[in-house]
Amino acid sequence: MKTLIVATQNKGKVLEIKEMLRDLDCEVMTMGEAGLDREIEENGTTFEENAVIKAEALKAYTDAIILADDSGLEIDYLNKEPGVYSARYLGKDTPYTVKNQMILERLKDASPEERTARFVCAMAIAGKNIETQVVRETIEGYIGYEAKGENGFGYDPIFYVSEYNISTAEMSSEQKNAISHRGKALRAITERLKGVM
Numbered sequence: 001m002k003t004l005i006v007a008t009q010n011k012g013k014v015l016e017i018k019e020m021l022r023d024l025d026c027e028v029m030t031m032g033e034a035g036l037d038r039e040i041e042e043n044g045t046t047f048e049e050n051a052v053i054k055a056e057a058l059k060a061y062t063d064a065i066i067l068a069d070d071s072g073l074e075i076d077y078l079n080k081e082p083g084v085y086s087a088r089y090l091g092k093d094t095p096y097t098v099k100n101q102m103i104l105e106r107l108k109d110a111s112p113e114e115r116t117a118r119f120v121c122a123m124a125i126a127g128k129n130i131e132t133q134v135v136r137e138t139i140e141g142y143i144g145y146e147a148k149g150e151n152g153f154g155y156d157p158i159f160y161v162s163e164y165n166i167s168t169a170e171m172s173s174e175q176k177n178a179i180s181h182r183g184k185a186l187r188a189i190t191e192r193l194k195g196v197m
Contacts, residue, residue, distance in 0.1 A: 002026045002197045005034045007054040007068035010087075012153035013182070017067070020177055020186045026197060029064075036061055047071065047084060047122035048134050055126035063128060065196065067189065071121035071182060073155045075103065075143060077110045086155070100147050100158045107143055115142040117159060119168075121181035123189045130196045137184035141168075152176065 004026045006017055018028050031037055040057045044050040047070040054068035072086030082089035082099075090099050107115060118141065124134040139161065147157035149169025156169035161179065168176050177183040 003034070003062075003064035004028050004193070005036065005058065005062060005064045005066050006030055007040070007058050007066055010153075013069070013071075016173070016177065016182055017069075017186060019173065020183060021190065024190060024193065024197075026065075026193075031058070034062065034064065042070065042084075044070070045084065047120050048124075048136055050084060051122040051124040052126070052132055052134055055124040056132060059126045059128055065125055065127040065130065065193070067123065067125055067193075069121055069123040069182065069185065071119065071185075073117060073119055073159065075107070075115075075117045077107055077114045077116075077143075078103075096154050096157075097147070100155060103143065103155075103158060104146070110143075112142070115144075117141055117143050119155075119159060119181040121185040123182075123185040125189055125192060125196070127196065133189070133192045135185050135188040135192070137181050137188060139168075139179060139181045139184070 006014055014030050021028055036058055040054050042050040044053050050070035051068050055066045058066045074080040074083055118138045120138050122136045126132040141159050141161045143158055144160040149157050149167045152169035157167050160167050
C-alpha cells in the first residue's frame with residue numbers, strides 16, 4: 001500500500017482530507033506521523049505557488065507521495081484579503097474567533113452586494129518519481145453579519161453560501177465536503193493520484 005503524506009499541521013484540514021480520501025487505497029499520514037516535522041516557508045504570491053512549495057519541500061525526505069494544499073479566504077471588499085495570508089492574518093497564533101470578529105468589523109459598512117467572497121484551495125502532489133501537479137478550486141459565497149455554527153474551523157463561521165443561506169460551519173461535514181473548495185480540489189487531485197499510485 002502506498003503512503004500519502006499530507007503537508008500540513010492543521011488538524012481540521014487533515015480530518016477533512018482523510019475523510020474524503022477514505023476510498024483511495026493508500027495510507028494517509030500527517031507530517032508529524034511521518035516524522036517530517038519541518039517548517040516550510042510559504043513565500044509564494046499565489047495559492048498554487050505555496051501548494052507546490054510545500055509539496056516539493058518534503059519530497060526530498062521520503063519515498064511517499066506528498067499532498068499539499070494552500071487555501072484561504074478572498075474578500076472582494078477587502079481587495080481579496082486575507083488571501084494567501086489567511087492563516088497568518090493578524091498573526092499566526094491569533095484565534096480565529098478574533099480574526100473573524102475583525103473581518104466582520106471591517107465589513108460593517110459594506111452593503112450585501114459588497115460582501116462577496118470565496119474560499120480558494122490549490123492542491124499539489126509531488127514525489128521523487130512523479131511530475132508535480134497542481135489544481136485550483138473555489139467556492140463562492142459572502143461574508144455574513146455574524147459568526148454562526150460549530151462544525152467548521154477557521155473562517156467557516158462567517159462564510160455563507162447563498163444557495164443554503166447558512167455558514168459553512170453550520171453544514172454537516174458531508175454537505176460541506178460536497179461543495180467546498182477543498183472537496184472539489186481533492187476530487188480533482190484524486191483523479192491525478194490514481195494515475196501515479
